[in-house]
Amino acid sequence: MKRLYLIRHAKSSKDLTGIKDKDRPLNKRGKREVRYIGKLLKKYGIVVQVFYSSPARRAFDTAAVIAKKVGFPLKKIKVVNLLYNSNIPKLMKVIKKIDDKMESAVIFGHNPEFFNLVNHLTPRMIRGFPTCGVFGIDFAIDSWRLAARKKGKLVFFEFPKKDN
Secondary structure (H helix, E strand, C coil): CEEEEEEECCCECCCCCCCCHHHCCECHHHHHHHHHHHHHHHHCCCCCCCEEECCCHHHHHHHHHHHHHHCCCHHHCEECHHHCCCCHHHHHHHHHCCCCCCCEEEEEECCCHHHHHHHHHCCCCCCCCCCCCEEEEEECCCCHHHCCCCCEEEEEEECCCCCC
């Protein structure tokens, strides 16, 4: 059994001028969102063996806060360029290359790619993927290379509520 967590980056600042999209930081709401999700994941006792992050600042900052909350070493977060401006084939390439010793993995990235990926991997169609949302998907497989379209089971979905 393998479990994959997909976490969309927290809310970022879109209004900043003179800054590249890749360099956009989290805004105040995003910082609240990621602290909330980090506490929630810790409360649930979720253990993740490997963290992959898009190189975008907002995704990495989301990964860093959650890593701290769940006790994952920051220096072990793997930045993967394929996770930025991606698509399903590129995301599947990342998933299929996860070391089979890892029973659980988390990937931090972006929409609409993650929305499309959840709908690709599971038979259940989702309608949205809010900022800092977390989807947990189980695969009845022994090797990540066997992760495939509609082979995952959606088992976990959390996101920050408006009052967090």
